[in-house]
Amino acid sequence: MDHVMSRPSASRADRDAWAEPGVEDLGGGLYRIPLPLPGDSLKAVNVYAIAGDDGVDLIDAGMALVQARERLTGALGQLGFGLGDIRNFFITHIHQDHYTLAVELRTTLRGQIMLGEGERINMEAIRAVAAGREPGFIEMLHAMGADTLAEQIRAIMAPRLADPWPRLQWSDPDRWLADGAVLDLRSRTLRAIHTPGHTQGHVVFHDEAGATLFAGDHVLPHITPSIGFQPAITPMALRDYLGSLQLMMGLPDSRLLPAHGPVCESTHERVSELLAHHETRLEQTRDAASAGPVTAYQAASAIPWTRRQRKFADLEPFNQLLAVGETAAHLEVLVIRGQLARHTSGEGIDTYALSPPPPPAVPLA
Numbered sequence: 001m002d003h004v005m006s007r008p009s010a011s012r013a014d015r016d017a018w019a020e021p022g023v024e025d026l027g028g029g030l031y032r033i034p035l036p037l038p039g040d041s042l043k044a045v046n047v048y049a050i051a052g053d054d055g056v057d058l059i060d061a062g063m064a065l066v067q068a069r070e071r072l073t074g075a076l077g078q079l080g081f082g083l084g085d086i087r088n089f090f091i092t093h094i095h096q097d098h099y100t101l102a103v104e105l106r107t108t109l110r111g112q113i114m115l116g117e118g119e120r121i122n123m124e125a126i127r128a129v130a131a132g133r134e135p136g137f138i139e140m141l142h143a144m145g146a147d148t149l150a151e152q153i154r155a156i157m158a159p160r161l162a163d164p165w166p167r168l169q170w171s172d173p174d175r176w177l178a179d180g181a182v183l184d185l186r187s188r189t190l191r192a193i194h195t196p197g198h199t200q201g202h203v204v205f206h207d208e209a210g211a212t213l214f215a216g217d218h219v220l221p222h223i224t225p226s227i228g229f230q231p232a233i234t235p236m237a238l239r240d241y242l243g244s245l246q247l248m249m250g251l252p253d254s255r256l257l258p259a260h261g262p263v264c265e266s267t268h269e270r271v272s273e274l275l276a277h278h279e280t281r282l283e284q285t286r287d288a289a290s291a292g293p294v295t296a297y298q299a300a301s302a303i304p305w306t307r308r309q310r311k312f313a314d315l316e317p318f319n320q321l322l323a324v325g326e327t328a329a330h331l332e333v334l335v336i337r338g339q340l341a342r343h344t345s346g347e348g349i350d351t352y353a354l355s356p357p358p359p360p361a362v363p364l365a
């Protein structure tokens with residue numbers, strides 16, 4: 001699910017130090033600016049500022065909140081810039097905590113917004129949701145055998161969908177970035193690399209010469225990103241995510257600049273941990289399906305959640321939603337690997353069971 005902790009060593013205060021307001025100087029004209037988010041599950045979102053001679057480029061923008069805008073204004077002021085000096089917003093993905101402040105600021109400023117072209121599908125889905133369609137992450141619950149949970153989520157979300165706060169704008173970026181797009185900022189050259197999984201069109205920005213990876217939510221130091229929690233339906237999100245993690249192992253090891261959490265020295269170290277985490281979850285998920293056909297909901301109910309090994313039944317409905325979605329994603333990977341077989345009932349409910357062994361070879365007469 002969204003926030004499975006995997007490094008329980010540091011105290012809570014140390015773990016959250018990265019989210020304190022301020023500006024962290026990372027050297028070479030690069031700065032980390034944590035901006036506030038509502039609620040306290042993620043604490044903050046990092047915006048990275050790349051200072052240039054005639055302006056500043058930002059990686060991710062934060063959420064369209066008054067406090068975030070004020071915090072960004074103050075931080076850029078410390079660096080000698082105003083909001084009007086922002087040249088480009090390079091956005092890793094379409095989630096509101098990364099994209100929406102850019103859209104709000106662009107209405108009065110010159111900054112150009114760039115977003116991975118794989119997010120078009122989510123932009124369309126977001127607009128469909130605004131027009132009354134059910135978000136994909138709720139619609140998918142039926143096939144996962146979780147109709148009761150879907151009803152609970154609908155009841156929780158209905159007031160928010162009818163009257164969202166803050167009222168977010170979802171206009172298109174100025175440019176949709178293709179996989180491999182090269183962004184020459186003079187002081188640095190970034191390459192946008194398509195890393196689907198957390199969202200369909202997630203991109204990371206790789207500065208090869210500077211051995212630095214702006215990882216967005218693809219690789220986070222303290223938590224595992226949610227998989228496929230997006231308005232568009234994506235049953236293969238975990239397969240995509242694992243492929244996108246392998247892609248990072250194919251790049252040179254780099255300094256990791258995540259969107260949530262502190263800067264870390266090694267992308268490879270954290271990616272290896274994430275790959276190992278998902279292998280463990282795949283084993284647990286396979287075990288949960290070994291006794292007979294199960295739905296994603298039943299499998300999720302049988303495995304422990306969060307680093308505290310909590311029971312599924314004790315999770316809040318919203319975390320149950322993430323847990324069921326993540327379990328379904330793991331079940332689908334096990335199907336792709338040939339370890340499980342999926343059966344879809346006449347009512348459209350998917351169940352999973354161990355794949356029967358291949359039939360014995362029949363000797364030819």
Ligand SMILES: [Zn+2]
Pocket residue numbers: 045095097098217259260
């Ligand atoms: Zn995020």
